[in-house]
Amino acid sequence: MKAIAYFSYGGPEVMVLADVPVPVLPPRHGLVKIQAASINPVDWKLRSGQLKLITGRKFPRIMGADLAGTLVELRGDGNGLKAGDAVCGFAYPADPPGSLAEYCAVPLDRLAPVPAGLTLLEAAALPLVGVTAHTALFKLGQLKSGQSILVNGAAGGVGHVAVQMARGAGATVTATCRTGAMEFVKGLGANVVIDYGAQDILASSVLFDTILDTSGRLPFRKARRIMKPNGVFLDPDLKFQNIPFGLVGKRYRPVMADVRRAGIETLSTMVAAGTLKPVVGEVFDLSEALAAITAVEQGRSVVGKTVIKI
Numbered sequence: 001m002k003a004i005a006y007f008s009y010g011g012p013e014v015m016v017l018a019d020v021p022v023p024v025l026p027p028r029h030g031l032v033k034i035q036a037a038s039i040n041p042v043d044w045k046l047r048s049g050q051l052k053l054i055t056g057r058k059f060p061r062i063m064g065a066d067l068a069g070t071l072v073e074l075r076g077d078g079n080g081l082k083a084g085d086a087v088c089g090f091a092y093p094a095d096p097p098g099s100l101a102e103y104c105a106v107p108l109d110r111l112a113p114v115p116a117g118l119t120l121l122e123a124a125a126l127p128l129v130g131v132t133a134h135t136a137l138f139k140l141g142q143l144k145s146g147q148s149i150l151v152n153g154a155a156g157g158v159g160h161v162a163v164q165m166a167r168g169a170g171a172t173v174t175a176t177c178r179t180g181a182m183e184f185v186k187g188l189g190a191n192v193v194i195d196y197g198a199q200d201i202l203a204s205s206v207l208f209d210t211i212l213d214t215s216g217r218l219p220f221r222k223a224r225r226i227m228k229p230n231g232v233f234l235d236p237d238l239k240f241q242n243i244p245f246g247l248v249g250k251r252y253r254p255v256m257a258d259v260r261r262a263g264i265e266t267l268s269t270m271v272a273a274g275t276l277k278p279v280v281g282e283v284f285d286l287s288e289a290l291a292a293i294t295a296v297e298q299g300r301s302v303v304g305k306t307v308i309k310i
């Protein structure tokens with residue numbers, strides 16, 4: 001099968017469009033014929049070897065985690081899922097992992113039915129960013145109606161779903177993005193939209209109950225000055241130097257997504273309620289994926305998600 005694979009850790013240059021074997025199906029996994037896969041920063045963080053103590057030295061590895069497609073075979077209890085179902089989910093920890101391929105053997109507890117009303121392209125855009133935003137806002141941030149939240153970096157993957165979820169929960173949302181994405185972010189429902197290139201959010205006179213920083217560029221130390229006394233700072237871009245903040249006090253909260261079926265089903269409920277819709281900003285074929293991933297990794301801005309059609 002065709003896949004975007006790599007045979008050693010490294011930069012974009014180690015990725016190739018390769019022919020690799022269709023995965024053998026281990027117990028408790030389902031074989032998915034992938035029709036769409038979205039790209040996430042974690043894909044190149046893993047490929048760079050940042051987490052090689054966990055990911056090991058077995059190659060080839062395949063890029064991509066989020067997926068949507070058709071479940072063609074199951075080995076184990078699918079908890080209601082059956083061959084032929086349209087599913088979406090998350091391709092870790094599969095062996096070999098990776099959704100930018102024609103097939104992937106995915107742990108059955110990481111697959112869920114495609115949310116009603118979403119296309120496969122939209123379904124592939126949702127799992128990781130959706131579960132990350134939901135975990136951050138509601139499990140860690142305990143966001144409530146009437147509270148104020150800053151979503152710093154609101155036009156990207158996590159940000160654009162976080163804005164929708166926070167508005168759906170009745171919070172007042174201040175969102176930052178680049179100039180060209182301001183209309184997009186207003187359309188997501190943000191109450192106040194700030195161009196991060198034109199205005200320093202740290203000069204805000206508004207104090208926030210919650211800050212979600214998707215950019216990884218807002219230092220917690222400085223952000224404290226625009227947080228209410230009990231405000232929390234939610235950080236999905238886990239940085240080594242921030243670990244001490246998480247150990248002392250409860251205001252800095254590292255965000256770790258747990259992409260399992262129950263999390264995706266919670267997102268499905270929001271989609272059904274009309275409070276959440278993932279936005280597919282651009283679509284490429286598998287043959288264009290190397291260039292598309294490299295461009296996004298090197299800083300090309302996207303609104304919503306980049307999805308690869310397979």
Ligand SMILES: NC(=O)c1ccc[n+]([C@@H]2O[C@H](COP(=O)([O-])OP(=O)(O)OC[C@H]3O[C@@H](n4cnc5c(N)ncnc54)[C@H](OP(=O)(O)O)[C@@H]3O)[C@@H](O)[C@H]2O)c1
Pocket residue numbers: 040041042128129132152153154155156157158159176177178181196214215216217236237238255256257258300301302304
């Ligand atoms: N821990 C977990 O489980 C987990 C799960 C998912 C994601 N993450 C991490 O969360 C982070 C965000 O992921 P993502 O998928 O949302 O990435 P993304 O789509 O690249 O979004 C990042 C956003 O930050 C914005 N940005 C860049 N510089 C900025 C600045 N100075 N001020 C304000 N905004 C700025 C970008 O806007 P422009 O494009 O306009 O510059 C972009 O919209 C990544 O580090 C990712 O690895 C962690």
